Amino acid sequence: MCAHLKKAGLLVFTDLDGTLLDHDTYSFDAAKDALNRLRNAHVPLVLCSSKTRAEIEVWRKKLGNRDPFICENGGGVFFSDSFSSTCKDCRKKNGYPVMELGIPYPDLLATFKTLKKRFRGEIWGFSEMTVDELAGLTGLSHDEAALAKDREYTEPFLFHGNEKELENAVQDLKLNLTRGGRFFCLMGDNDKGRAVRIVTRMYRESAPYLTTVAIGDSHNDLPMLKEVDVPVLVRRPGGLYERETDIPNLLRTPGVGPVGWNAALLKICEQCGYIAPT
Numbered sequence: 005m006c007a008h009l010k011k012a013g014l015l016v017f018t019d020l021d022g023t024l025l026d027h028d029t030y031s032f033d034a035a036k037d038a039l040n041r042l043r044n045a046h047v048p049l050v051l052c053s054s055k056t057r058a059e060i061e062v063w064r065k066k067l068g069n070r071d072p073f074i075c076e077n078g079g080g081v082f083f084s085d086s087f088s089s090t091c092k093d094c095r096k097k098n099g100y101p102v103m104e105l106g107i108p109y110p111d112l113l114a115t116f117k118t119l120k121k122r123f124r125g126e127i128w129g130f131s132e133m134t135v136d137e138l139a140g141l142t143g144l145s146h147d148e149a150a151l152a153k154d155r156e157y158t159e160p161f162l163f164h165g166n167e168k169e170l171e172n173a174v175q176d177l178k179l180n181l182t183r184g185g186r187f188f189c190l191m192g193d194n195d196k197g198r199a200v201r202i203v204t205r206m207y208r209e210s211a212p213y214l215t216t217v218a219i220g221d222s223h224n225d226l227p228m229l230k231e232v233d234v235p236v237l238v239r240r241p242g243g244l245y246e247r248e249t250d251i252p253n254l255l256r257t258p259g260v261g262p263v264g265w266n267a268a269l270l271k272i273c274e275q276c277g278y279i280a281p282t
């Protein structure tokens with residue numbers, strides 16, 4: 005896999021829900037061996053999720069992670085302070101050097117209102133829900149729901165109308181739409197792939213030959229998987245994989261979620277000699 009690139013280093017991007025975190029329990033216990041291996045080898049682990057910055061900050065703390073991270077489907081790329089001098093296009097926000105690829109939330113909500121008028125009574129956005137309403141809908145705790153509502157670049161919403169008409173309306177507004185489990189999500193032209201490209205470029209300034217790995221389980225992870233040397237698709241509960249298969253050299257984990265994550269990353273570490281970028 006990267007035997008010819010020994011000493012060049014590894015850079016790992018990971019999705020959270022259903023990938024590093026168990027689909028039902030949100031536990032990453034099953035991935036601890038590989039997490040420790042990466043940490044001991046000083047391999048950067050970049051969390052890349054549709055979650056908000058505030059939600060990811062909680063997981064970074066639990067994981068003891070200080071590497072850059074990507075929130076809201078590539079809407080924002082947050083670096084650590086060590087990147088302050090190298091990230092020329094970054095601005096400072098919430099204490100981080102940040103590169104913003106998404107549309108600022110207030111602007112996005114202004115356009116969301118146009119959609120609300122068009123699909124009167126059929127759309128209900130996160131911005132319109134109380135914290136308790138969101139907690140009730142998602143099963144998140146009150147505090148977790150508050151963090152999920154703390155949005156900067158994307159607006160998830162419930163929709164009960166004609167999906168084709170919704171797609172057309174979003175396209176007319178020059179915005180993009182993704183669909184998760186039960187929520188649709190409105191956003192600009194940000195995706196995980198663009199964000200991964202930016203982070204990779206920053207690391208390769210000092211380690212030009214490092215091998216990039218990305219691991220995810222869903223449709224919105226595919227742009228990220230397409231950007232890296234070693235793309236890994238994690239199995240879902242029930243044994244299925246995301247259906248898209250046009251990614252060359254895609255590895256599929258036999259194990260589900262963090263179990264598959266652990267096995268795949270241990271194997272990759274072994275084949276790449278555990279070497280971290282300098």
Ligand SMILES: [Mg+2]
Nearest residue numbers: 019021022222
């Ligand atoms: Mg996922």
